[in-house]
Amino acid sequence: MAEWIGIGRRARRCYGFDEIALVPGTVSLNPAEVDASWSIAPSTRPGGLARDPAHRDAPGGLHFRVPIIASAMDGVVDVTFAAAMGKLGGLAVLNLDGVQARYDDPSEAIAQLIQGDVEETTNIVQQLYKTPIKEALIAKRVEEIKAANVPCAVSTIPQNAERFGAIAQEAGADLFVVQSTVTTARHLATAYTPVDFARFTSAMKIPVIIGNCVTHEQGLELMETGIDGLLVGVGPGAACTTRGVLGVGVPQVTATVDLASARDFYCKKTGRYVPIITDGGMRNGGDICKAFACGSDAVMVGSAFAKAKEAPGRGYHWGMAYPHSSLPRGTRIYVGTTGTLEQILFGPAQTDDGSQNLMGALTTCMGTVGAADIKAFQMTEIIIAPSIQTEGKIFQQVQRVGMARKGATEQPADGRSRASGTARPHARR
Numbered sequence: 001m002a003e004w005i006g007i008g009r010r011a012r013r014c015y016g017f018d019e020i021a022l023v024p025g026t027v028s029l030n031p032a033e034v035d036a037s038w039s040i041a042p043s044t045r046p047g048g049l050a051r052d053p054a055h056r057d058a059p060g061g062l063h064f065r066v067p068i069i070a071s072a073m074d075g076v077v078d079v080t081f082a083a084a085m086g087k088l089g090g091l092a093v094l095n096l097d098g099v100q101a102r103y104d105d106p107s108e109a110i111a112q113l114i115q116g117d118v119e120e121t122t123n124i125v126q127q128l129y130k131t132p133i134k135e136a137l138i139a140k141r142v143e144e145i146k147a148a149n150v151p152c153a154v155s156t157i158p159q160n161a162e163r164f165g166a167i168a169q170e171a172g173a174d175l176f177v178v179q180s181t182v183t184t185a186r187h188l189a190t191a192y193t194p195v196d197f198a199r200f201t202s203a204m205k206i207p208v209i210i211g212n213c214v215t216h217e218q219g220l221e222l223m224e225t226g227i228d229g230l231l232v233g234v235g236p237g238a239a240c241t242t243r244g245v246l247g248v249g250v251p252q253v254t255a256t257v258d259l260a261s262a263r264d265f266y267c268k269k270t271g272r273y274v275p276i277i278t279d280g281g282m283r284n285g286g287d288i289c290k291a292f293a294c295g296s297d298a299v300m301v302g303s304a305f306a307k308a309k310e311a312p313g314r315g316y317h318w319g320m321a322y323p324h325s326s327l328p329r330g331t332r333i334y335v336g337t338t339g340t341l342e343q344i345l346f347g348p349a350q351t352d353d354g355s356q357n358l359m360g361a362l363t364t365c366m367g368t369v370g371a372a373d374i375k376a377f378q379m380t381e382i383i384i385a386p387s388i389q390t391e392g393k394i395f396q397q398v399q400r401v402g403m404a405r406k407g408a409t410e411q412p413a414d415g416r417s418r419a420s421g422t423a424r425p426h427a428r429r
Contacts, residue, residue: 016236016251017287021388023381025370031363035373038067038298040175040229040275042207062151062174062207064298066090066345067374068288068358069277071302072155072177073239073320074098075114075313078106079144084310084341086150093153093177093300094141095320096164101138102131107312113332114316121332122322129323133160135167142171155179158187158195162203169206177209181242181321181329182234184213185221197225212279214255219262223274230274231300232259235329236281238303239319242329252281253294260295260378284354285361292362293369293380303333304355308341353405 002010041061070077070085070092077085077092078100085092099106109128116124138154145152155177156164165176178195187194201208211231213219219230235242235249243249250258259276267273275297282288282301291299306317315337319330338344339356347357354361371377389403396402 014251014254015384016253017281017290018389019251019384019386020253020290020382021385022290022293022365022369023383024368025380027370029367029370029372031360031367034363034366034371036067036359036362036366037063037065038275038374039063040207040209042205042228062091064089064091064151066359067292067298067362068345069093069153069298069300070305071237071279071300072098072179073302073306073317074100074106074110075239075317076302076305076311078312079141079148081305081308081310081312081341082145082152083148083150085305086145086148088342088345090345091151091153091175092305093155093175094145096138096141096154096156096168097133097160098320099128100141101133102129104137110312110314113318114314118332121318122328125318125323125332126325126328130325135163138164138167139171142168142173146172151175153177158183159192161195161200165200165204165208169204173206175207175209176204177211177231179209179211179231179320181246182212182214182248183210183222184218185225197222197227201226201228209277211277213259214250216258216262219259219276220266223262223266223272227274230259230263230276231279232256232276232296233279233281237279237319238283238335239317239322239330239333240280241319241331242321245327245329252278252291256291256294256296263295285358285365286354288358289362289365290382292374292377293382295378297374303335304344304358305341306335307338307355308344309337309339310341311337352402354403 002012005011039061066089072093072095074095077094082092082094094100099109103109113125142152151174153175154168154173157180158178161178168176185197207228209229210222210227212233214234222230232255233252236252256278263274263276277298277300278291278296279300282291282299288299303317305311306313315334316332317335318332322328322330338351344356345359347360349356366377369380393403396404
């Protein structure tokens with residue numbers, strides 16, 4: 001698998017979504033009759049061991065008919081969005097390190113961020129995120145989401161996991177996510193005490209998802225700490241710049257396949273199934289379908305949902321590591337507002353680029369390859385097909401429509417910076 005990159009040094013070839021395609025099955029199914037749901041349970045807690053990958057009957061388990069999770073980004077998820085997502089059968093994760101837990105009225109902070117000149121946005125976001133997190137707001141946001149009678153999921157960085165996890169769990173959260181650019185089971189430090197994930201997961205009574213990681217060995221070690229789900233992906237997100245700033249990352253196809261292998265090996269070894277969730281890098285329904293075929297149990301998406309009318313960013317989207325005080329690893333991008341959350345998930349689609357009716361795309365693809373459920377979908381034949389995006393698409397490319405539209409940089413309708421009023425494109429830094 002490795003190729004020579006110089007004298008005495010070899011490198012492994014890895015693949016992204018644009019380089020592969022899914023092969024139709026010998027049997028096709030009615031898309032309306034496939035099961036695209038997924039589940040997660042605190043299977044490491046007393047009485048919670050679940051050998052069934054579906055986790056449907058495990059104590060404390062959560063079952064979702066929509067396997068597409070809204071990522072914990074401030075331009076995507078607030079209380080209103082989380083409630084709407086939950087009522088549609090999905091899950092949205094609220095960021096406890098962002099504006100929702102820093103400001104009583106987060107909309108004012110978001111307004112400053114999205115109205116600022118693109119050249120000043122980094123400084124604006126850094127200043128806004130210097131406001132201390134209020135622990136009382138953590139409990140309040142959880143309670144507000146639960147008041148809508150939907151599942152509540154919240155996220156934080158490893159440094160805050162033990163403190164915020166206890167608060168969120170006490171307030172009624174149903175799922176807790178610990179997320180950083182790269183997370184390992186063996187983080188070494190002398191200046192501070194790293195979180196002990198084995199101790200943390202054993203103390204939590206609700207499912208715990210940890211991320212992010214991209215390698216087989218890294219995933220196995222995290223699973224051995226007792227986590228209940230694993231986020232896959234380093235730097236593929238539309239608003240993330242980690243791959244440019246740090247040079248670190250593995251394309252999502254290869255990362256997902258490797259972590260699916262780790263999950264299956266761990267399940268055979270222990271009898272415990274740990275769902276993996278491909279996080280980031282999926283621009284449309286086709287990419288989402290490919291992630292599942294590569295072995296994912298669910299996917300986490302940001303930019304697709306940032307386009308929803310319910311999203312707090314009002315068409316803007318920014319990375320989770322963007323506010324970092326000394327080394328930002330994200331940017332602010334404009335994705336536009338294209339429809340309601342329901343339209344983005346279930347249609348009817350009014351765009352031609354695959355960014356709406358994501359569930360329709362998923363179930364139709366499952367029917368096309370003959371997969372009755374997600375586990376069967378993970379066995380789909382995959383081919384390496386670098387021409388899959390361009391073959392026969394010359395008119396789409398020239399006219400920048402359909403499959404050629406997804407690579408286009410979107411601009412605000414007036415093409416101007418909202419702060420200065422000058423014609424300046426909102427380009428990525």
